[in-house]
Amino acid sequence: MILDRLNFIENKYEELSVKISDPSIMANQKEWQKLCKEHAELETVVNEYKQYKSVIEEIESSKELLSEENDPDMKEMIQEEIKELTAKEQELENNLQILLLPKDPNDDKNVFVEIRGGAGGEEAALFASNLFRMYTRYAENQRWKVELMSSNETDIGGLKEVVFMIKGVGAYSKLKYESGVHRVQRVPDTESSGRIHTSTATVAVLPEVEDVDIDINEKDLRIDVYRSSGHGGQSVNTTDSAVRITHLPTGLVVSCQDEKSQLKNKEKAMKVLMARLYEMAEQERMAGIAEDRKSQVGTGDRSERIRTYNYPQGRVTDHRIGLTLYKLESFLNGDLDEMLNALITYDQSEKMKAMGNSSEF
Template sequence: MLEKLDFIENKYDELSIKISDPTVMANQKEWQKLCKEHADLEIIVTKYKHYKEVLDTIQTDKEMIQEENDKELREMLQEEIKECEEEKLNLEEELRVALLPKDPNDDKNVFVEIRGGAGGDEAALFAANLLRMYTRYAEKQRWKVELMSSNETDIGGFKEVVFMIKGKGAYSRLKYESGVHRVQRVPDTESSGRIHTSTATVAVLPEVDDVDVQISANDVRIDVFRASGHGGQCVNTTDSAVRLTHLPTGIVVSCQDEKSQLKNKEKAMKVLKARLYEKAQAERSAKISENRKSQVGTGDRSERIRTYNYPQGRITDHRIGLTLYKLENFLNGDIDEVIDALVTTEQAEKMKAMGV
């Protein structure tokens, strides 16, 4: 581990010199790339320098104890060594985590797609609950939410809703939300008070740059049509809605929430690129990202990553066996406790696989 950290520190020092070089700064694209790499390494290097300072303190204190005759001072030094040893262990654990391979998409914005699964109207209403939950979470993180497309039901649910969350680190936090979410509750329409089980599927896709995915104009069929459902003035009276069909893969994306056909096309193209990027990632390595169908499942009641049980006020994440009795707070966007647990579990699995 120390060899890796020494290499990173040397790399960081080299980058510090490069990004201060006027000739490098003249090429803005290259300079920005180096600045990002420098910033990514800075957290590790700062922690490593602090780690070395702690080691030096331990070594110095041990030498002083050998030479010191004052009992009180020796006790103070021993206490400081004890504290430094604890800090050393904590820093070693933090450095191990910092050295784990980073997902290149972690800092990116995301597209979140929610679809009602098994359960009809109740599933669509649950999809609306999830939309509100993620919107509240984004607000707490000071991220921006932008609706891309939606298919709303008459009673306020969603058969499908796609939205974008813009904010640094959005994908690193929300990528764990992909899968089937199951709800157990008594619907308002249920007169006998019987608990129903419904599902909604969630897919979280990183936004991709043009350099990541290139789409030939000949590969995309563009259809325009009149928007339906709830919309603002003029939305439902002109052919502003856009449907993109990627012919080689059969992927279809629709967007109708903007009054402008051009804006709808731009939004739909962003979502299409994200889906194509995810598909390519899945084909390259199933370990990195499962394909779309396996990511969100079929929506059957038996498939789930998490259960929301209203009668018990309980949330259970089945991947890590974590149960919390904070349903109301969770649905109001307080989901960090579960996400933190998922992050910790993934880090532990990576360290085990790497033998760290």
């Protein structure tokens, strides 16, 4: 019963409120900070629950008044008040159900985003470049920091692949739905007949992994260093600063050449490798939880076509939730909130359905 859970959370919150005010606990800064974090995580739920209980009390009080009232005008006024309070009750119930959904432990983490040109040759690489710009603009709008890890450009400004990191609170919670195949339909600049071409790019969004999340044996790594280069093979560095790390058991290869320092490139490459290994482990784990997987927006599979960007019609369509927005230009300029919020709402709704009766008050 959801009310039992809410009462437990409220009691826990009150206990923590006492503890974090205790001078003996405050003396142990590490323990105190841990309790403060737990207290803060419960605060939103508790405040919403207190408001819910207050509304319930108001409804009961209004119903009592209604049963005792004889004046028709007053009765009508009280009935209208009960109607408004009941609507508020439903809204708060919905909010509480969402707040009680299992939290993704990665939601607050920074992310690595990998974009690779797919089918379509040079046009696919140009589309990958458009997507890189789109996510960069979105990150700037959110006041998040973007850090380039590695990139492989074409001669005319496209990107065969690019890996970058987005640092910001909640980055993964917003961007985790972006993994998959993105498709573009447009007339390429090189197309003289004006024929529409279809190209694709794959996007993978990986949460940043702490060292404690995954263990890598140094003996399983082959590390190669080489000189970084720009398009056309031109040397942009006279020292062997670029780093390529191969994880021998899985065959995963990560390269990084963005920094002038070999050490910094190695650190960046290791971060990306850990994120990819973590993703592999998560996919294996989720493969065994079929029902949970069905309740989520897509599978996060890089081979799943998730969205189409149609230039002639100025629209962007997300195939998982059937949402079409006719604002392609602003979308490609980083105006992603409407789409991302719709994906989050849909995901929450599906998870609430999967919870069934356990989510009823």
